[in-house]
Amino acid sequence: MAQAKFQTHHGMVDILPGESEKWQYLERIIRETAAEFHFSEIRTPVLEPTELIARGIGQLTDIVSKEMFSFSRGETNYVLRPECTAPVARAYVQHHLDQRGGAQKLFYIGPMFRAERPQKGRQRQFHQFGAELIGTDSPIADVEIIRFMMRIYEKIGLTKTTLMINSVGDPESRAAYKTALQDYFRPQLSELSEISQQRFETNPMRILDSKEDEDQKFIEDAPLITDFLNEACAQHYAEVKQYLGDSGIIFVENPRLVRGLDYYTKTAFELISSDVGSQDALGGGGRYDLLIEEVGGKPTPAVGFASGIERLMIACEALGIPLGEEPALDVYVVTRGEAAQRWAMDAITQIRKLGKSATMDFSGKSIKAQFKDADRQNSRFAIVAGDDELKSGSFNFRDMSDSTETPKTLAEILDILR
RNA sequence: GAGCCCAUAGCUCAGUCGGUUAGAGCGCCAGGUUGUGGCCCUGGAGGCCGUGGGUUCAAUUCCCAUUGGGCUCCCCA
Numbered sequence: 001m002a003q004a005k006f007q008t009h010h011g012m013v014d015i016l017p018g019e020s021e022k023w024q025y026l027e028r029i030i031r032e033t034a035a036e037f038h039f040s041e042i043r044t045p046v047l048e049p050t051e052l053i054a055r056g057i058g059q060l061t062d063i064v065s066k067e068m069f070s071f072s073r074g075e076t077n078y079v080l081r082p083e084c085t086a087p088v089a090r091a092y093v094q095h096h097l098d099q100r101g102g103a104q105k106l107f108y109i110g111p112m113f114r115a116e117r118p119q120k121g122r123q124r125q126f127h128q129f130g131a132e133l134i135g136t137d138s139p140i141a142d143v144e145i146i147r148f149m150m151r152i153y154e155k156i157g158l159t160k161t162t163l164m165i166n167s168v169g170d171p172e173s174r175a176a177y178k179t180a181l182q183d184y185f186r187p188q189l190s191e192l193s194e195i196s197q198q199r200f201e202t203n204p205m206r207i208l209d210s211k212e213d214e215d216q217k218f219i220e221d222a223p224l225i226t227d228f229l230n231e232a233c234a235q236h237y238a239e240v241k242q243y244l245g246d247s248g249i250i251f252v253e254n255p256r257l258v259r260g261l262d263y264y265t266k267t268a269f270e271l272i273s274s275d276v277g278s279q280d281a282l283g284g285g286g287r288y289d290l291l292i293e294e295v296g297g298k299p300t301p302a303v304g305f306a307s308g309i310e311r312l313m314i315a316c317e318a319l320g321i322p323l324g325e326e327p328a329l330d331v332y333v334v335t336r337g338e339a340a341q342r343w344a345m346d347a348i349t350q351i352r353k354l355g356k357s358a359t360m361d362f363s364g365k366s367i368k369a370q371f372k373d374a375d376r377q378n379s380r381f382a383i384v385a386g387d388d389e390l391k392s393g394s395f396n397f398r399d400m401s402d403s404t405e406t407p408k409t410l411a412e413i414l415d416i417l418r
Numbered sequence: 419g420a421g422c423c424c425a426u427a428g429c430u431c432a433g434u435c436g437g438u439u440a441g442a443g444c445g446c447c448a449g450g451u452u453g454u455g456g457c458c459c460u461g462g463a464g465g466c467c468g469u470g471g472g473u474u475c476a477a478u479u480c481c482c483a484u485u486g487g488g489c490u491c492c493c494c495a
Contacts, residue, residue, distance in 0.1 A: 003425095003468050003486055010486085062493050066419085083495085112495075117419090119489060128495060195492080259494090281495060308495030336453065367453045375455035386453065400455070 011116070011124030018326065025324025026309060027109055029155050030129045037148045039107040039131050044087040046111065050077035056086030056295055058262025060202050067114040069124075080113035085263070085288065085304055086295065088132050093297035103135035107148075109309075121279030121311045130285070130306035134292065137301035139239035142267045142287060147247055149271065149283060149305045157321045158273070158312065161282060163249065165269040166257035167237035168205070169229050170289070177228035178204055184222055192218065208256045224255040236266050263288040267303065275318040276311045283307030330356040330417065332374035334367060336386040343385055347410055356417050374400065383413060 008014060015023060034041065054064050069080040081087055088106055091097070097104050109129040118124060131148055133141045146163070153161060169177060181204040185192065189200060196207045196215050208219055229237060244251055251269075259268050268286035276282065285305025292300035316323055331351050333344040341360070348358035359377070361370045367384075374382045384396040397408040397416075408416070 007486075067493085114494075116493075117490095118487095122494075126495060130495095261494095278490070279494070283495065306495065311495060334454075366448090368451080368455075369448085371453095371455040373455085379455090382454080384454070388453095396454085398454075403455085405454085 009124070011118035011122075013123060013125070021326060022313060022323040023309070026156070026312065027129075030107070030109060030152055033148065033152050033155060034107045034131070037105070037131075037144070037151070039105040039148065042088055042091060042106040042108050043110070044081075044084065044091050044108070046080055046113075047078045048081050048087050048090070050079045052090050052295060053079050053082065053086055056089065056263060056291060057083065061261055063114060063261070067116050069113050069115050082114045083112055083261070083306060084108050084110065084128060084130055085132060085261075085306065086291065088304075089134075089288075089291050089295050089297070089302070092132075092134055092300075093292060093295055098135060098298070098300065103133055103141065105131070105133050107131040119279070120277040121308070121314055123310060127309040128306045129309060130283075130304060132302060132304035134302040134304075135300055137236075137287075137289060139236050139267075140243060142236075142240045142303045143243040143247060143249075145285065145303050145305050146244065146249065146269060149285070149307060150249055152307075153271070153282070153312075156312070156316065156323075158282075158315055158319065160273065160275065160315075160319060162272045163251040163269060164254040164257050164272060165240070165244070165251050165267065166254050167226060167229055167233055167240075167266050168258065168264050168268045168286070169225055169233045170265050173225070173228055173230045173233050174205075176230075177223070177225050180223045180228060181205065181207070185218065188218055203262075205258050208258055219256070226255045233266055240267055259284060259286060263291040263294065265289045269305070271307070273311070273315045276314045279311065281308075282311050282315065326378060327357070329359060329374070329377045329379040331358040331381045331383060331413075332370070332377065332379040333358065333360040333383045333385060334370040334374065335361060336367060339387065339390055340385040343390055344383075347383065347385070350410070350414060351417060354414065354417055381413075381417075 031041075050068070050070050053068065057064050059065065063082045068082060071078055088108065092104065092106075107130065110127065111125050112128050113125050115124060116122060129152075131145060133145055150163065153159065168174065182200065185196075185200055185204065185207065189197060191214065192200070192207070193215050199206045205225070207215065208222060226234075226237070241251075241253075254270075257268055257270060259270070264286040266287040266289065268284075270284035271282045272280050273282050274280060283305055284307075285303070287301070287303040289299075289301040292298070292302060313323065315321075331348070333347055335341045335344045341364075344360045348360055351358035361373060365373070371382065379400050382398040382400055384398065389395045393409050394407040395410065395413070396405045397413050398405040
């Protein structure tokens with residue numbers, strides 16, 4: 001097809017009528033569930049200080065090193081947020097949310113931006129919902145976050161998923177593990193893929209994430225983080241698994257699960273679907289006990305998750321799970337003549353005041369065309385107004401589903417609709 | 419950053435082994451029913467065959483470039 005003069009940027013999509021209803025439906029479920037769990041919504045700006053994202057997520061991550069949309073005006077550096085945990089942490093510190101007392105339960109829904117090559121399940125502007133529970137290191141909080149996430153998928157009907165969990169330890173455990181990993185990989189360093197060789201120094205844990213063929217045979221026998229957890233981390237991990245089990249949540253332990261953001265400590269988890277193509281992570285999260293301090297707050301433990309809405313939709317589509325419906329119209333007023341149009345303008349106003357939806361023809365189309373329009377808009381009723389009806393005050397009130405038509409005054413119609 | 423595929427009507431797609439006016443289904447508009455939708459019938463609008471260049475008497479078709487799109491690797495939601 002001919003290319004339009006102006007189009008969306010690469011990897012950015014319009015959500016059109018027919019699609020937007022699905023978004024509203026999903027957002028409604030997310031908000032409902034948040035209310036049940038008593039998470040409060042937080043809305044942060046789409047633009048954040050570059051430094052916040054770089055520090056929060058980690059300079060060496062893919063997101064920060066190559067996927068940020070950023071620009072400067074004068075001395076100020078802006079980024080379109082690539083995720084929302086660091087911004088929420090920033091808001092928590094900036095507005096002293098700890099002073100509200102107790103642990104804070106926050107959720108968000110909104111667009112995120114990463115400058116990657118788009119493909120199925122990956123866009124440059126995409127949408128996430130997520131939650132953060134800030135101010136407690138209890139493993140119950142970890143489980144609360146996971147239960148919140150899982151409950152949303154459950155309500156939507158997307159149960160064909162796998163929850164993977166792991167513990168990535170705290171700095172002490174990780175230092176011990178890092179040394180062990182380097183000791184393990186050092187003898188075969190030259191045989192590793194180029195990218196893994198780079199990661200050997202900077203972040204050897206990410207080698208485990210590698211999908212390069214030449215790395216696989218080494219990764220298989222590499223030491224596991226779970227064997228290097230100190231007492232506190234091991235205990236925490238055991239309790240998380242215990243409480244998950246108590247909650248009836250089925251999970252798979254994956255000792256090689258490493259998340260791509262630097263701020264995670266202890267618990268890490270990921271929800272996988274085999275129905276979204278090669279980008280199979282529906283959502284993920286974990287504990288980040290060091291982040292709040294990293295962005296300038298007091299040391300504050302926290303745990304959270306983020307899920308991709310587009311991927312959720314792809315999975316639902318693949319599994320035939322319905323997401324919301326086209327909204328029906330209550331009343332379409334069919335008119336003939338200018339006087340009738342004026343009457344209709346008033347009639348639809350009165351119908352709308354009842355909380356019912358109503359519309360009319362604006363362009364003087366034929367009666368037939370107007371009925372066709374009413375049908376297309378899935379209208380439940382039609383009112384026919386012409387000169388005769390205006391004179392008598394009696395209008396044909398048509399039930400579009402069975403084509404029955406009875407004469408009614410407007411007052412009677414309003415009564416029926418009420 | 420790398421690889422593969424694709425581009426003809428609003429949508430899904432035929433088609434031209436290079437040859438006068440480029441097709442279908444669906445959708446849209448109108449008529450059949452001078453005031454009645456969904457089914458049916460008839461008609462109509464709508465394409466410089468993504469853009470630029472090359473080869474040729476002739477290009478939507480072949481070649482090159484470019485733009486846009488899709489998928490994959492990497493990584494992530």
